[in-house]
Each structure stands twice: as structure tokens, then as C-alpha cells.
Amino acid sequence: MAQCPICGRTVDEVAARQSTGFTAHGASETDPTKGTRQFHDGKWVYFDSLECRSKFLTNPEQYTRTA
Numbered sequence: 001m002a003q004c005p006i007c008g009r010t011v012d013e014v015a016a017r018q019s020t021g022f023t024a025h026g027a028s029e030t031d032p033t034k035g036t037r038q039f040h041d042g043k044w045v046y047f048d049s050l051e052c053r054s055k056f057l058t059n060p061e062q063y064t065r066t067a
């Protein structure tokens with residue numbers, strides 16, 4: 001399971017991926033009822049909702065800081 005970096009809820013990454021009509025260019029088109037994801041800094045980041053993804057996109061560095 002992936003974890004939403006915004007609120008900490010777990011995300012079913014399989015469901016998020018299966019509902020995705022994403023393009024090879026990193027754009028994501030997902031079913032927001034099953035979670036969504038965003039390609040960021042070389043990896044997929046999973047979110048439980050579009051609201052969380054919107055927060056992430058507003059300030060991704062705040063949520064991807066690892067050290």
C-alpha cells in the first residue's frame with residue numbers, strides 16, 4: 001500500500017493505477033473515488049483524493065522532503 005503524503009491515509013495503489021488513463025508523459029487521469037497519483041521527481045506519488053493531490057501540487061517540495 002502507498003501512503004498519501006498529505007493526510008497519511010493509505011492508498012490502494014493497484015486500484016489507483018487500474019483506474020488511470022495516464023499518458024506516457026506523466027500526466028494523470030484518474031478516477032478520484034479510488035485515489036489518484038502524480039508523477040513527481042522520477043517516481044509516482046499516490047493520493048487518496050484529488051483534494052490531497054491539489055495540495056501536493058501547490059507545494060510539492062514540502063511533502064517530498066526526505067531528509
Ligand SMILES: [Zn+2]
Binds near residue numbers: 005007008
Ligand atoms: Zn490524502
